[in-house]
Amino acid sequence: MNKPLRFLIVLLPIIIFSFFAKVLLVEEDEKFLKFNAKNLPSFELNDLDGVAVKSQSLDGIKLVNVWASWCITCLVEHPFLTKLSDENIQIVGLNYKDSSDKANAWLQKNGNPYIFSIYDPRGDLAFDLGVTGAPESFLLIDNQVIAHIQGEMTQRKWETIFYPLINKARNTK
Amino acid sequence: MIGEISHFLSLSAVVIFCLILIFNFFFIFDKTHSNQLSLSLRMFNQACWLVFISFGMYVYLSINDDFSIAYIASHSNSQLPIFYKISSIWSAHEGSMFLWIVFLTVWSILFINSLHRNHPLKRITLLMLSLIILGFLLFLLLTSNPFERILPFGAIEGADINPVLQDPALAIHPPMLYLGYVGFVISFSFITAYLFHGNFELEWEKDIKNWSLVAWIFLTIGITLGSWWAYYELGWGGYWFWDPVENVALMPWLAATAFMHSLYASSKSNVLKTWTMFLGILIFALSLFGAFIVRSGIIDSVHSFANDPQRGLYLLIFSGLITLLALGIFAYRVPSLNVSRFVISGSKESYLSMNNILMITSIFSIFLGVTYPLIIEAVNGEKVSIGPPYYNTIFAPLILIASIFIMASLDSIWQRSKPFKSIVSSIIVPMILSLIFTYVVWHVTAVFSILSYIGIFSGSLILFSYLYRILSNFFYKKFINIGSAVAHIGFGLLFIAISFNSILSYEKNLNLAPGETILIDESIEEFSFDDIKVLKASNHDVISVEVSLLQDGNNIFLNPQKRKYATRGQITTESSIHASILKDTYLTIGDQLENGSWTFALKINYFIKWIWFSASLMVMGMLITIFKKKAI
Amino acid sequence: MIKINFFLLAAFIIFSSSNFAEIAYQFDDPAQEKRFYSLISEIRCPKCTSGSIASSDAPVSRDLKNKVYKLVIEGSSDKEIKEYVSERFGVFADYRPPLEGANYILWLSPFIFFFVIAAIFFSKRRV
Numbered sequence: 001m002n003k004p005l006r007f008l009i010v011l012l013p014i015i016i017f018s019f020f021a022k023v024l025l026v027e028e029d030e031k032f033l034k035f036n037a038k039n040l041p042s043f044e045l046n047d048l049d050g051v052a053v054k055s056q057s058l059d060g061i062k063l064v065n066v067w068a069s070w071c072i073t074c075l076v077e078h079p080f081l082t083k084l085s086d087e088n089i090q091i092v093g094l095n096y097k098d099s100s101d102k103a104n105a106w107l108q109k110n111g112n113p114y115i116f117s118i119y120d121p122r123g124d125l126a127f128d129l130g131v132t133g134a135p136e137s138f139l140l141i142d143n144q145v146i147a148h149i150q151g152e153m154t155q156r157k158w159e160t161i162f163y164p165l166i167n168k169a170r171n172t173k
Numbered sequence: 174m175i176g177e178i179s180h181f182l183s184l185s186a187v188v189i190f191c192l193i194l195i196f197n198f199f200f201i202f203d204k205t206h207s208n209q210l211s212l213s214l215r216m217f218n219q220a221c222w223l224v225f226i227s228f229g230m231y232v233y234l235s236i237n238d239d240f241s242i243a244y245i246a247s248h249s250n251s252q253l254p255i256f257y258k259i260s261s262i263w264s265a266h267e268g269s270m271f272l273w274i275v276f277l278t279v280w281s282i283l284f285i286n287s288l289h290r291n292h293p294l295k296r297i298t299l300l301m302l303s304l305i306i307l308g309f310l311l312f313l314l315l316t317s318n319p320f321e322r323i324l325p326f327g328a329i330e331g332a333d334i335n336p337v338l339q340d341p342a343l344a345i346h347p348p349m350l351y352l353g354y355v356g357f358v359i360s361f362s363f364i365t366a367y368l369f370h371g372n373f374e375l376e377w378e379k380d381i382k383n384w385s386l387v388a389w390i391f392l393t394i395g396i397t398l399g400s401w402w403a404y405y406e407l408g409w410g411g412y413w414f415w416d417p418v419e420n421v422a423l424m425p426w427l428a429a430t431a432f433m434h435s436l437y438a439s440s441k442s443n444v445l446k447t448w449t450m451f452l453g454i455l456i457f458a459l460s461l462f463g464a465f466i467v468r469s470g471i472i473d474s475v476h477s478f479a480n481d482p483q484r485g486l487y488l489l490i491f492s493g494l495i496t497l498l499a500l501g502i503f504a505y506r507v508p509s510l511n512v513s514r515f516v517i518s519g520s521k522e523s524y525l526s527m528n529n530i531l532m533i534t535s536i537f538s539i540f541l542g543v544t545y546p547l548i549i550e551a552v553n554g555e556k557v558s559i560g561p562p563y564y565n566t567i568f569a570p571l572i573l574i575a576s577i578f579i580m581a582s583l584d585s586i587w588q589r590s591k592p593f594k595s596i597v598s599s600i601i602v603p604m605i606l607s608l609i610f611t612y613v614v615w616h617v618t619a620v621f622s623i624l625s626y627i628g629i630f631s632g633s634l635i636l637f638s639y640l641y642r643i644l645s646n647f648f649y650k651k652f653i654n655i656g657s658a659v660a661h662i663g664f665g666l667l668f669i670a671i672s673f674n675s676i677l678s679y680e681k682n683l684n685l686a687p688g689e690t691i692l693i694d695e696s697i698e699e700f701s702f703d704d705i706k707v708l709k710a711s712n713h714d715v716i717s718v719e720v721s722l723l724q725d726g727n728n729i730f731l732n733p734q735k736r737k738y739a740t741r742g743q744i745t746t747e748s749s750i751h752a753s754i755l756k757d758t759y760l761t762i763g764d765q766l767e768n769g770s771w772t773f774a775l776k777i778n779y780f781i782k783w784i785w786f787s788a789s790l791m792v793m794g795m796l797i798t799i800f801k802k803k804a805i
Numbered sequence: 806m807i808k809i810n811f812f813l814l815a816a817f818i819i820f821s822s823s824n825f826a827e828i829a830y831q832f833d834d835p836a837q838e839k840r841f842y843s844l845i846s847e848i849r850c851p852k853c854t855s856g857s858i859a860s861s862d863a864p865v866s867r868d869l870k871n872k873v874y875k876l877v878i879e880g881s882s883d884k885e886i887k888e889y890v891s892e893r894f895g896v897f898a899d900y901r902p903p904l905e906g907a908n909y910i911l912w913l914s915p916f917i918f919f920f921v922i923a924a925i926f927f928s929k930r931r932v
Contacts, residue, residue, distance in 0.1 A: 005925070006504040006505075006507055006508075007504070009451075009500050009503065009504045010497065010500055010501055010504050013458075013493070013496055013497055013500060014493075014497065016544075017489060017493040017496075017497075019544075019547075019548075019551075020465070020471065020489055020547075021486065021489055021490075022551070023471060023547050023551060024469060024471060024482050024485050024486055024489065025482070025486075026551075035554075036555070036895075038892075097864070123868060127868055127872070127893065128893055129893070130851070130893040130894045130895065131865070132851040132852040132863075132865045132894070133852055133863075133864070133865060407860075409856070409859075409860035410860075411860065414855070414856065414860075416855050416856075417855075518927075526926060527923075530919065530922050530923050530926060531919070533922060534915055534918055534919040534922065537914075537915060537918050538915040538918075541911065541914060541915065542911075545911050549907065552907075555895075555896065556895060556896070556897040557896055557897060557899075557902050557908075558849045558896075558897050558898070558899060558900050558902070559900070559902060559911070560847065560849065560857070560900025560901065561846070561847070561900060562847055562900055562901035563900075563901060563902065563911070563912075566912075567912075567915050570916075571915075571919075620839070679838075679839075679842070680842055680859075681828055682828065682829040682830055683826075683827070683828055683829065684825055684826070684827050684829055685825065685826045686825045686826070689824065689825065689826040690826070691826040691827070691828070693828065702826075763862050764862060766825075768825055769825070770825035770826070772829070
């Protein structure tokens with residue numbers, strides 16, 4: 001066996017082990033930062049009040065939040081969303097696989113942080129967005145989906161993923 | 174109190190292993206047997222016994238429901254039968270790590286005491302083994318302590334074992350698998366010791382051959398049991414998912430299989446020695462890697478333990494150091510290993526070398542498949558999935574090449590190439606038979622899938638070669654190695670079974686309300702949803718469904734269930750299987766739809782039992798090899 | 806969701822006389838059926854830790870299966886269906902990484918590796 005090969009036998013494991021060490025030490029948050037932007041799929045649905053909504057209605061900077069009255073975690077993130085809407089963040093609800101009666105009752109009871117909620121009882125728009133359940137949140141800037149998280153929206157996720165992106169978008173305008 | 178004693182014994186073992194290492198550090202270049210070595214040996218034996226007694230006490234605690242110990246409280250329950258109280262110990266990370274260590278010490282103590290009193294490699298082997306055991310003991314006690322108490326008051330009742338693990342196959346699957354993984358610590362330590370020692374006149378193959386064969390058997394049984402369990406318990410009707418955790422178990426198996434072959438060649442004809450040594454080191458290194466992948470939670474998998482980077486980092490550093498130590502010595506010594514014998518093309522060892530190359534390639538592919546998603550995520554943040562299509566595509570050509578070389582090697586001899594003419598009949602006959610067989614299958618089933626036909630062709634090539642060989646043995650008294658023949662027939666049958674399973678099996682999804690009957694196809698003329706009941710068992714509620722089928726003229730009753738476990742709120746699906754020689758009728762019940770009907774998944778799995786039968790043939794072949802001493 | 810419904814459902818078990826019995830994912834062409842089942846075994850369940858949508862009963866898996874069924878019936882090719890799914894749920898959902906870009910490394914390197922090792926081995930013949 002020649003020298004480079006012998007060298008490789010030792011070097012290769014070192015490379016592999018250092019790679020795994022690096023992967024292991026990467027902060028969970030850093031993983032969220034990468035998302036391939038895509039266009040908002042076109043759709044024509046109503047909101048919970050029966051007013052027609054189209055993809056074009058979601059212009060500017062919008063936080064889209066997938067929720068449903070049967071979803072327990074949605075209740076957990078609700079206070080945080082309310083806080084965001086008080087800070088003038090425009091949140092559009094996407095009511096997912098729900099009935100409008102139950103959904104409206106839920107909003108009545110828990111408060112409504114959404115500027116409006118798109119009513120998607122069969123989950124068609126949600127499917128096109130790649131929603132896997134509720135809650136999930138998207139960031140839309142000028143009809144482009146530029147961030148997507150699954151599960152509850154938290155202060156931490158907001159500060160590390162969404163807020164910087166919104167800031168950047170505002171500054172370029 | 175017993176918990177503290179058990180904990181204390183483990184700690185004492187740590188101290189003794191440390192002492193052995195420190196004590197012997199000054200003697201590592203001392204190649205003579207001395208009183209000092211026999212003292213170390215005695216200390217080693219005592220330390221191992223401390224670990225056994227400590228584990229024995231832990232088992233006692235678990236049987237007697239000591240729920241003041243956090244681990245037992247969260248994984249056992251007073252209502253469990255004793256069998257599951259014991260197996261609950263290895264149902265999660267801490268306890269299974271403890272079991273890992275116990276097996277490590279069992280293998281070590283047996284091996285080290287089996288060595289001749291004055292064996293020159295004894296000291297270094299002892300040191301390697303102590304180092305490895307110590308590393309894992311420290312890992313256990315520092316990062317995953319199973320002895321931790323709930324203070325000041327223990328739990329009144331345990332939280333129960335994970336229900337999918339409450340199953341006889343799964344209770345014995347981890348011990349088998351661990352016995353296999355850990356058994357290769359022997360080849361690892363002994364080869365490292367041999368290389369370190371530097372006297373290359375020594376024989377080392379014989380001392381570890383049977384140990385490795387036994388470890389291989391445990392590993393094979395462990396993997397097979399795991400596959401069987403996944404088939405009937407997880408309710409997906411599949412037997413192998415190319416899940417990362419399955420993959421990290423398969424890699425040491427492939428390395429071990431390559432090692433067995435290579436060891437055979439190097440003990441017979443003095444070639445491939447460096448390969449054999451490298452493989453002997455690689456097996457255990459891959460076992461360590463597997464432990465890291467499963468226990469760090471770095472890769473999402475249904476089987477992996479909870480994510481804990483702390484543990485991951487410890488395991489990574491420790492297994493990295495151990496592996497580098499062994500590979501470093503290997504790389505340093507390789508040039509002075511005096512092996513200059515040529516591998517002659519056409520000789521038996523040339524075919525065995527081919528086998529090594531194929532095995533290493535398959536290990537590489539699996540390794541790549543497991544790490545590629547991590548690499549891509551690290552490079553550009555994209556998440557990719559690598560699943561069955563990738564592995565099946567990569568493995569099919571490798572298996573085809575392997576089968577051709579297995580066929581050719583059957584009639585070959587050591588150290589000499591045989592003229593092509595003399596082996597032509599033993600190649601042509603199986604080749605033609607396999608082609609005909611494959612064509613007939615294609616013609617009859619009328620399904621086309623390249624990969625499956627490669628599988629059928631390769632499998633039948635191996636089968637026909639051996640059948641031809643057995644016939645020639647019968648008529649012309651040609652030599653045949655029975656153990657190897659049985660194992661390879663199992664190997665060939667495995668690919669035929671897998672391929673048949675993939676082309677013939679089918680699935681039907683049904684929606685039925687109770688009392689309804691439906692026609693499915695020519696084979697299943699009636700599927701009746703007879704009854705549905707809600708039952709209460711001691712620790713779970715059951716939705717139990719009775720279904721009768723009129724299949725191929727026979728009445729079959731199936732009873733799939735859904736269970737909800739009270740303490741964990743977990744829902745499990747219990748499949749119901751009717752098995753015949755050729756096929757399994759596999760039924761699971763899904764959810765209730767809004768209209769009140771229920772969903773069923775009915776799977777007709779062909780040749781599935783043959784897959785496990787093939788694996789047991791391989792084990793049987795290995796057993797024959799062990800007991801027929803002269804065979805290898 | 807399943808968790809909550811379990812007991813509700815159990816409580817509402819009724820023997821109905823109306824006819825619901827049907828085979829879901831019914832195909833006229835057996836080749837299409839084969840394709841459907843092979844496709845759903847290659848699409849990863851986006852809600853599960855691992856496993857295909859064929860092995861999952863999660864609501865999103867059911868939606869995906871229904872969609873794939875519709876697309877197969879409508880005559881879409883395997884490639885179109887995979888692209889349709891990847892557009893929505895990312896390439897993560899495809900258990901068969903497409904042969905493009907960096908994936909060439911993934912698909913080809915086992916074969917390159919095989920030839921390199923064989924070359925090293927047989928060039929010297931004295932390992």
